[in-house]
Amino acid sequence: MDLRFSEEQLMLQDVVARFVHQKAPETEVPRWFQSGVTHQPDLYRQAADTGWIGMCVPEPLGGGGFATMDAGIVFEQLGRSPVPGPLYTSAILAPRLLGELASPDQQLRFIPATCKGDLVWAVGLSDSSRRFTENDITLAAAEAGSGVVLTGKKRFVHDALAADMLLCSARSARGTILLAVDLHLQGIRIAPHEGFLSSLYDVEFDQVEVGENDIISRSPSCWHDTETALEVTLPILSAYKVGACQRVFEMTVDYTNERVVFGQPIGRFQRVQDHVVELTNHMDAARWLTYEALWKVDSGRPYRAAVHEAKAVASQSYYQVCNYANMVFAGPGTSLDHPLVPHTVTSRNLYGFLGDPNYHKEKMMDALFPVGSGT
C-alpha cells in the first residue's frame, strides 16, 4: 500500500497548480461567471498545447496516454479555481466515448483534432433533469436514407456554446443511437438557461440532417456501451470536485483566522469550528473514495461500484462543502465578486451532471447486489 503520489505525479500536480494560478486566478474567475459565458478559449488552447486535452487518449491517436490517476491529478487542480469550460467533456469524456464506440475512420477523423484543441466537444446523453437514463432521451432521430434527421432537443448540455461538436444520444426507430453533430449546422439553436447555474444550454434541432459518417453507434447495445464506456471517466470528474473542495477548505480555514468579530478570530468560536469540521469530513470522504476509484480503474480491478460511489459522494461533498463554507463566510461569501461564489454555483451545476447522487448510489448497489441475483 502506498497512499502518496509519486515524485512524477507531484511534479505534474505542481505544473497544473501553477497553470491554474496564472490562467484562472480567483480574482478573475468570478467575473467569468458573472459574464454568463464561462469558457475561456485562450486557456483551453493553452491546455491543449500543454497536452491536457485528450490526455488519456492513446499516443497513436494524438493523445497523451495518461493513466486515469494522472488525469485525476490534473482535474483535481483544475477544480480549485474552479476552471470552467468544456474541459471534462472535451478532454476526457468525448474522446473516451469516441475511442470506445466510434469506427476507426471516425476516430481518425475526430480524435487527433480534438487532442490538438481544434475540435471542442459538448456531450448530451440523457435528457433527464436529474437522472441518467435511456428512457428519458427525447431527441428524435428519423431514418432518412443512410443517415438520420434530428428533431427535438438535447436538454441541459454543459458548455454547448463553447463547443464545435455535440456528441449526443437520440431515439430512433431502432433504439438509441449516438451521433457526432456539427453545432454550426443549419437548424440548430443553442438556448441558454438562466438560473442558479452556469453555461448550461438546451440544444434545439429543427430537421437537422446527420449523415451516416457522423453516426457513431447504432448498435442495439448503444446506450449500454455508452454508459459502460463513460464509467472510467467518472472519477476524473470527481477529482475536479475534490480539488474544488480542497480550495474551499483552505479559503475557509484562512478566513476563520483572519476574520475578527467580538474581539477574536471567528475560528475561536466552537459553532464556527463545527462548520469547518463537517466541511473537512465531506472533503476527505470525496478525496479518498475518488483516489481509490481512480486506482481501481488503472489497476484493472472491478471498479463499477467504486466509480459510481465516488461520483455520488464527490457531488454531495462539493455541495455540502460549499454550504458549510457559506455558513462561515456569511455575507461576504455571497458577493458575486467573491471566489466562493463560482464554487457554490458549480457545486449545484455539476450536482446532477451524468446523474445525481441518488442515481449513482443505485448504480453502485446494482454493481454490488444485482436485483434478483442469487446469494
Add this chain to the structure above:
Amino acid sequence: MNFDQEADTPEQARFRREVREWLEAAMAGRGDLKWSTQWSTRGNEVEYEFRRDLARKLGGKGWLFPTIPAEYGGGGLSVDHQFVLEGEISRHGLGLSQVFYTLARIVVPVVHQWGNEEQKKRMLPPLCKGEVICWQVMTEPQGGSDLATLTTVAKRVGDEYVINGQKVMVGSTHYPDYLWTIVNTNPGGERHENVSWIYVNAHTPGVTIQPLPMIMGMKNIVFFDDVHVPVDDLVGGENNGWRVSTTHLELEHDGAGSVSGDPAVDRLIEYCTENSDAMGRLIDQPDVRRILADAIVDGHVLKMLQTRNLWFRLQRDPVPYGGVQTRYLRRMVGLAYSQRFQEILGYEGLLKDLSVDEATDFDYVSRRGPATLHGGGTLDTDRLQFARRLGLGRRQRESAPVTI
C-alpha cells in the same frame, strides 16, 4: 498510489506467508470469529479462553506489538511487518489490539515513549506478550470531558504514593491485573501541572472494583482507599502527566488507525440477502437498497479514513486531525446505523442474538448508537480537538503527538 494492502516488498511477502500460515493453524475451527472486531466475548468463557490463549501465542512471537523492541517483549520488527500483521489478523475478523480486553494497545506505546529504562524492562514484557489485563482508569464522577479536574490524589510518603479517590465507567468483565491511571500529585498546584500517570497492581490492598452495568455492557467503578504504590511505578515524571496524556489521548482518540472496518453492515447485507417478506427478498426492495447504500457508503468512507490514519502513522507522518476525525465520524455513523438498521429490520433490529459476535448483533448495533457517544470524551471534545489540529482561530496548527 496503491490501495492494495498486499502490494508487498519481498520481505513483506515472505513475512505474510509466514503469518498467514501461522494464523490459519491458530484459528482453525474458529470461523465463528469472522466478525469479532472487538474485545467483547459476552460472557462466553470458552471463546474468552481461546482469545486469551491466542493473545499469549501472538505475544510470544512478538506479533501483538511488532515494532516494540524485543528486549521489551515486542517483535523488534518494522512498520512494514506491522502492516502485514494488521491485515492478516483482520482476515480472521480480529484486530491486533482487540484479541481480548486490555488497554495495552494504549499503555504500551505510552510507557515505551515516556517510561524510564527500568520501567520499560519491567512493565512492557507482560503487556506485550498478552499475559496481563490492563485497564485504563481515567474518568472521575465529576470529571467527564474535563479530565484535568482530577480529585483522585496520590500523596508521596517515603518511597510510596498513597492513592485515595474514585474512578468510574472503566474496564470490562474480567478482573484486571493492572490499572493504568492518572492521579493528582499536587492538589494545590496549577491545573495541568499537577497530574501524573501511575501503573498500579490491581491486587494491591485498598483497590475495590464494583461492577457498573451500562447500556453498552459492563463497566466498573474503581475505589482507591489508601492504596500504597511504589514511586517507581509513576511513569513520565511527577506532575508531568498532562504531557504524557498527549500520547495516551492520541491513541485513545483513534489516532492509531486500523484496516479492520466495521462488520455490522456486512451482517445486515447478509441478513437482507437471506431474508424475505411479502414484498420479496429484502435486498431487492428499493427502499431497503436506498438505506443500505447510505450505510455502505458511510462504512466505506470510515474504513478508508481509518486505513489512511494507520498508513500515514506507520510512515511516521500522521494526519494531524485524522484520529479525532475518524472517532467523530465513527460515532456519528454508529448512531446513523442504529436508526438505519431499525428502518430496514423493524423490531428484528432490536433483538439480541447470542449466536453472533456482539459487533454484529442488531441489539448491540442499536445500543451502541447512543451508548458510544461519550467514551474518552464526547463528540464535542472530538470537534474541539479537531479544530485545534486544523489550526482554526490559532496562530499554529497543533500537530499529532508521536505514537510510534
